Amino acid sequence: MLSPGVQLGNRYRLDERIASGGMGDVWRGTDQVLGRTVAVKSLLPALLDEPGFAERFRGEARTMATINHPGVVDVYDFGNDQHIAFLVMEYVEGDPLSATLSRVGRLTPARTMALVAQAADALHAAHLKGIVHRDVKPGNLLVRPNGTLVLTDFGIARSELVGQLTAAGSVLGTASYISPEQATGQVATPASDVYALGVVAYQCLAGRRPFEGDNPLDIAMRHVRETPRPLPSDIPPQVCALVERAMAKDPKDRWPTSAALAGAARQLKTSLSRQARSGGAAPISAAPASPAPGRAQVPQPPRPPAAPHSPAAGHAMPHAPAAGHRPMAAHSPARPPVAQPPRPTTVAPAVTGYPRGAATVPSGYAPQPSQLRPAPRRSRTGMVLLAILLGALVVLCSGVVSYKFRNSTNAGMPAGTFVGSAVTSDALRPDGRDDSVGTAYRRLDQPRSGGDETTTSEGRRTR
Template identity: 30%
Template sequence: MKCSECHFENPGDTRFCGNCGTLIKPLGDISESHTKTVQTPIKEMERGTTIADRYEIIEELGRGGMGNVYRVVDKKINEEMALKLLHPAIAAEEKTIKRFKNELKLARKITHKNVCRMYDFNEEEGTPYITMEYVPGEDLKNMIRMTGQMSVGRAVSFAKQICEGLAEAHRLGVVHRDLKSRNIMIDREGNARIMDFGIARSLKAEGITDDGIMVGTPEYMSPEQVKGEEADHRSDIYSFGIILFEMVTGKIPFEGDTSFSIAFKHKTEIPPSPREFNTQIPEEFSTVILKCMEKEREKRYQGVEELASELSSIEKEISTDERAFPRKKTRVETPRKRMQRLWIAGILLSGAIIIVLGYLFLGQFLQKEEPRTGIISEIKWENSIAVLPVEDLSLQKDQEPLCGGMHDDIINRLSSIEELRVTPKRSVMKYKDMDKDIKEIGKELAVENILVLTLQREKDTIRVNARLIDAQEAVLIKPFTFERSIEGYFQVQDEISRAIARELKVQLVEEKLEAIKKRDPADIRAYDYYVMGKYLIDREEDFEAGVKMYEKAIEINPNYALAYWGLGNAYESRYYNEKKNEKDLDLMKKNYLKAYDINPNLAEANLGLGWVHFNLGDNDHAYNYFKKAFEISPNDSTINQDVGSFLRSVGLYSKAIEYYSRAIMRDPSSIGSYSLSAICSMYVGKFEEAVNLVKKALEIEPANYGLHLNYARQLIMMKKYEEAERELVLAEQLQPDNPSVRHHRAWILAAKGEKEMALTLIKDRPSFRYGATSIFSLLGMKDKAIDNIEMGITKGFEETGDYMYSYPSLINNPCYDNLRDDPRFKEIVRRQKRKYEENLKKYGKL
């Protein structure tokens, strides 16, 4: 369904435009003639196009009911401005054009800091256009959508500025008639600017508003406008009252399924008190807002000056800090300042990173065995960004796989920028279809910027809207729009990445971009099948169908390395999720090798081959592939976590922590990296560090069952049994039937000497597991403990995929204290130390 405000095509069942947020008017509410007028096409303008041999287009800013708005440069005076290219339907009405000219003569007289200047009205090849002042920033509607309810102080600050602009217009006899939050721009300095004076009145002509179509926007329309009566300055005050309501509540007072139902409520229903939706609003301010929205204009404020006086009185009761508009600090690009900002934005935002750094640089245990490589200090970020899941705005809502592919590719391209920390996909997917405040998302992900993308595909054309937002202030930095044929899909990704790099003042090295582009197939049809295969496999919806999609991609493009990687990844998922089938392992290897042969610099293929060889017990080859994956993409959090997991599996726990730490620094919301790093810290005897890591993870995900068990395990090691029991109770509440709670509780009972009960609770637990042998040792069952430790060393890899009972875990587990004098245990420790030293020598330099 086409939006009447911006002409964006939306799915038929949506109520609000996905591009501009306007309530969509169902076709049944609009006359046939009007519908045809709305859908009249407007000539598309690309970057570099010149209008009237004078205005060169820089970019499209938006689309509205009047036409398309472009940012242009006036080549005569070398100045940027906005140019609104009017729809042909408007150009066809001589009376409308005449009215435009007359109204704009009045509007041009308004020269005020809070009003966007209107410059000129002209025609080019029969198409009329308006030139006006270009205001970089965000319109108030979008700002409210991003931030939700504003503080009273901030709302009053904006309101006073809007009052000043309105007062000047009213003094000159100009009434806006279509005042709404979308017509108010907030520039980057926090100044409010009223847009589009004189335009609404110009539309009140036959052929545009016939058949009962109303002038104005129903959500903001005064009762007298609904009745078809002449609007005056008090009509603007009514609309302004709705804007005030919207700023402090995050919503408009009247909503409905159709434009006319909303308009009717303005005429008949009493507006709700703003305090119903925000109790922080002072009673005085609520009274001001409701007085603006009185049904009878005689009961409203009779002039904007009177309203401004009331706002000034309210503002005196508000603290200065609350009134201030947050401004982005200018960057000082000295090395010292860059590093200072890095530590503040990239490290101090996450207390766990300090915990990990403290362990890495202050910890003494195993320092001789595992020398520090200093890899943490190499990370130097200038900025950070999270790319939210791409929203599908296609009419049929059938492009989710393509949206997922766009999401992957943009993250990959931006991740090639060394100075930019890019949140990985796994951490942003939880925000898909989630209506959450941008500031909250930025805080949770510890990023400075958010990139919001929408994708629309209709036949062979794609349109991508990108919005770069300052996450700390929820202010739009820059919008971008790209429209191409489907063959230009990858070009759009490149352009988005370059545009983001320019805005964030970080360097996108073209050589690295070219290397990433080698991943792209020669034929877009192969990509369509690839993203569909990935979509099906990732969601575990239909394994066989997913495999067929990958195979079709390869059929179209036999040298498509990513499609072979996708096949290998599909078989890897089945290998781990079901019984480990040797056939799946062979297919993993075959497809990963094919991907590697086509593109040896594909990090994913190297990572996959690393796990293939690890599962085959060939750690030397596994090491080489993990090492190459890291060299190709050293700042990828998934690669760092996987490298850490390889090192953890072969018992090099301190080295593993270094890579988990890198993963956390790249992705401060990575629960897996916190948890695995905590386990490694436990194995090297750093229980306090382990507890701190788990606590940080629980701050991010407090209802995570596994984290509560991990926390309990660390507390048991520290002999804090009552605290451990409390954590087990919490875990049990989350998953009452999970046997792991019983197994951990047995650990506590064993420490207290309650042998019979402890053994009963672990009767279904494999006796060679770490927890079971700890319990046997605590209960004085030395023979059983030692025999099962030997069994774990022998068959642990086959059963668990890890090499169990590495040297550090044996010497640092306090549960084994009563085994230390046993010659058999001493021999085990001696053998495991030798193996540990061999592994350290071979793999410790990764």
């Protein structure tokens, strides 16, 4: 009996049992040579008594080790110690899909299609190597915290699968996902894995398995004879069609390859995610709501609360403008604010869940002066510099105008005469006056007593 602390192959120490199944137990262990955490799958001793089982399983382990795909668990080693056959694999941090379904019940169509696409890609990588999983079920689908999926336990359930269906509880999970051809004793093919993955998708969407029964044999026979109950009415028709084709009784009516199933599921996932972002579908969540068919809830625009009557306003003013409303800039005190015409009220599209985007603006709503944003103040330094610049410009313009005026006036005067100048010519005019035309004064010679000197009205002395 295995217990924590036991070493297998003188290398792998068993630390904790993390899962149990009809074929054996899975342990979290430590590779003491490389110092890394691994998953160790120990097979039941009874399986080793079957002739050729150990050799066949060893060959499949070697083939699995050649699969290089992110969705397929890596196989590190295979051994036999203390009459126990074990398989050493990559340890995946995450929860099995079965634990998630037990916790939330069902998944959204978009999330289901994303997981189906990843699992189908992993199966296709194995099918290209000639390996049929034969035991696709939620317990063998590990989901990492980032949402990526890893498929585990390839080839474990190959030996005497149908013969063990009579043992109550031994392979109950396998019986719930077994294909009709496997249940009737035929050889499992890649189409058998497609059927099992379709059953997994059905359970994710409906929150239940398609067939239930009192014992594993009864469940297996229902896969052969009965048609599963329809999926819930809130599942899109395209998703229902994908699952129904994957679960077809005749392998020829199913998806031709796992790659074809992966492509169809990925395309549906993209379409559903786009609808959710645009508001045409409920957002993706672990446990989606199930609204009544044919009835879509239309969210009403939020109504702003009324505030006490303001003397400056003629109607009640809400405490704050609606979300997405941009207040107008404030006007100068000398100019009262001009009321803007009311914006048309927008109507949200018919969606389920929470409305997306900004809230609508009530009809007739206009912001009040107290809500208007004050105009930005101009810099005092900028005003001073502007005033200095304007003054310098005025002085410059005045000088230019004065210079032009003087030049235009002097152009029509006789030589030696300048308007605005105190210097005149000594020549007398015919009328005996010595002042030039247009002067504001005339020069008069006056005798001065006490000598022969004379003076002029300008105060200059002459002899």
